[in-house]
Amino acid sequence: MFTFLFVACAASATGLAQADAPLVAESDGQAASLGYRADASKVDKAKYPRFASGQQCANCTLYQGKAEAKSGPCSIFAGKQVAAIGWCSAYNKKA
Template identity: 60%
Template sequence: MKSSRRSFMISAVGLASSLVLSHESSADTTLVQESDANAQALGYRTDASKVDRAKYPKFQAGQACANCQFFQGKAGDATAPCTIFAGKQVHATGWCSAYVKRA
């Protein structure tokens, strides 16, 4: 139950953020930098193979932004908007602790 509550809260925050910033066009978005405060708080890495497994033990091989429900791109996109990082794009090969497997 704790996991679904967490997923719901992350979804709600992501949705609210994307609604607030919906006026921005995707062409104007920038890539999330690992040094961004929000990215650091969520353990975002542009390359999922570099995730600190000691700090994020729930990370599993195969998890990446491209197969996360918050990734707004199509299959094969190298980068795409992410509802967690509203107004910014993430690398398809990236990962953060908000990861939820796409259904």
């Protein structure tokens, strides 16, 4: 029983920590290397020809935020959030 309570508390605290996490900066080393843009409409299409209109973090498999949220956690950027309307070259469309 104590194990269950510990796991439940840890999961709850992790959710709170992610909700308070800062947004990843486009200038962040990892973000820059992936071409992250907080606004997908500003992606350099010549540099990232794989980008297609309609692709954004909110409909990527790596995005862990709620559908209606303006930002949320991404499994690529640990401890940080990405803009729901953002994009990076690791984009992978949700099924």
